[in-house]
Structure formats: structure tokens, C-alpha cells
Amino acid sequence: MGSLQLFFATILGEAPIRTIANIFKTLLSHAEPQTRLKGTDENAQSYATAEVPEPLIIFILGPPGAGKGTQSASLKAAFPGFTHLSYGDLVRYQDGIPGSWVSSFPRRGNGSSSPLLPADAAVRLLGETIEAGVGHGQLAWLVDGFPRTEEHVAAWSAARMPPARCALHLSCPPETLVRRVLARSSGRPDDAVPELVRERVERNARESEALLQALADSGVSLIRVDSDRDVGAVKGEVLAHAKNVPFAASQ
Secondary structure, rough: OOHHHHHHHHOOOOOOOOOOOOOOOOOOHHHHEEEEOOOOOOOOOOOOOOHHHHHHHEEEEOOOEEEOHHHHHHHHHHHHOOEEEEEEHHHHHHHOOOOOOHHOOOOOOOOOOOOOOHHHHHHHHHHHHHHHHHHHOEEEEEEOOOOOHHHHHHHHHHOOOOOOOEEEEEEHHHHHHHHHHHHOOOHHHHHHOHHHHHHHHHHHHHHHHHHOOOOOOOOOOOEEEEEOOHHHHHHHHHHHOOOOOOOOOOO
16 A cells, blocks of 8 residues: 555545544644534534544645645655645545545546535545544645635535635646646646647636635635745745644634
């Protein structure tokens, strides 16, 4: 089992629990319990109503090739209590499980390897994963690649998910993004086809401003960083911003 598969299997209960060394232990005693309301996706089982400590969540956003995974790794190294959760990786992992409900959704039909989940289903998937992780003591999350649309923001709020403490948005010129994605070896079929990469980059550009406005309207603090630079310079700016994020409101 690869490291990604082991990570998801661990927090979703298919392998022995390996709780991370959490620097936010005080959240267990300080955080207000949150009541999980029932989900609205008619194709999904309802969330169980339960009281759990409210986790700390930061959204990591940007187009493909902007460096979301790289900067998430930098934040995780600087703040070891964080768990990095890639929405795209989570969907692909669940899609690979025989009989998974995630696999029942349609795909784009353009060579994409992943199902297209409706907003409610996407929130359900993330919510179940985060809630399972919180049960294992994982209270701080870098949610990479989500939300992607205004509908995602609305569904997150409607499901009474914990509000994100902030959203980091990485931006980069389209030609640089296409070059980076084609050069990386991700194993995704649509990372190797220039036309599909350009389509994803263009779609992100169309949706980006409306998404960021929806987040701002919902009260999420936005941090914008130009990632068309040396990775070390981008890392330095990201970490400088992170030090100003109020990680625990009670502290």
C-alpha cells in the first residue's frame, strides 16, 4: 500500500490508527463542540448528529500547476500539527475502491480520470474524512483543491461544516501552469494531454474570481500569493502569512 492509500485508509478506519503529533492539542479542551447536521445529498447517507471538537481548516486554492501541493507540504513541515488533505487525491482514492458510492457519478468524458461529484456529495466526502480524522486527534487541516466553485462554498455552509480560518490562493500565468503540469509526473491521464491541461487551466480561470468573491462574502479571509516565482520565495511569503493566522481563537 502506497503512502497516500495508507493515509486515507488510516483515517477512514481501514488500517491501524497512527495519530499525528498535533500542535493544537489545546483545541480539544478549548474548542466549542459542533453539532453535525444532516446532509442534503439525496444520494448520500445523512451525517450522523454528533458533537465533535471543531477542527481548524485552511483552504489551499489555485489552478493546476500553481503549487498547492508544494506549499501545503511547506506549511505542514512548518506546523507539524496540520494534516494535508487533497480533494482530488481523496476522490481518486475513493474511486479506486470497488463499489464506492463516489464511482457512481459521471465523468467529464474528455479523458478525465475522476468522477464529477455534485457540491453536496463533495462536501459529504470531505466531511466524513475530516470527522474521522478529528476522531483520531487530527484537528488542523490543509484542504487542498477545495472549494472549486461558488456551489462548493454554498454547500459547505449549508452542511454546517466548520468555517475555514482563511483561504490561501496561489496564482500563476496560464502558460507557466500548462508547462508545469505537463512536466510533472503525477500519473493522471489528463496531466499528459496538453489540450486537457489547457482546458482545466481555462476553466479554473473562469471560476476563480466568483469563487474567491463567494469565500469573501462568507467571511473567509483571503491570502493571495503570486506563485510565478522561485519556489523558495513563494514558500517564504506563504509562511510569513501563515504566522499571522489566528490558529486558535481561544488562545
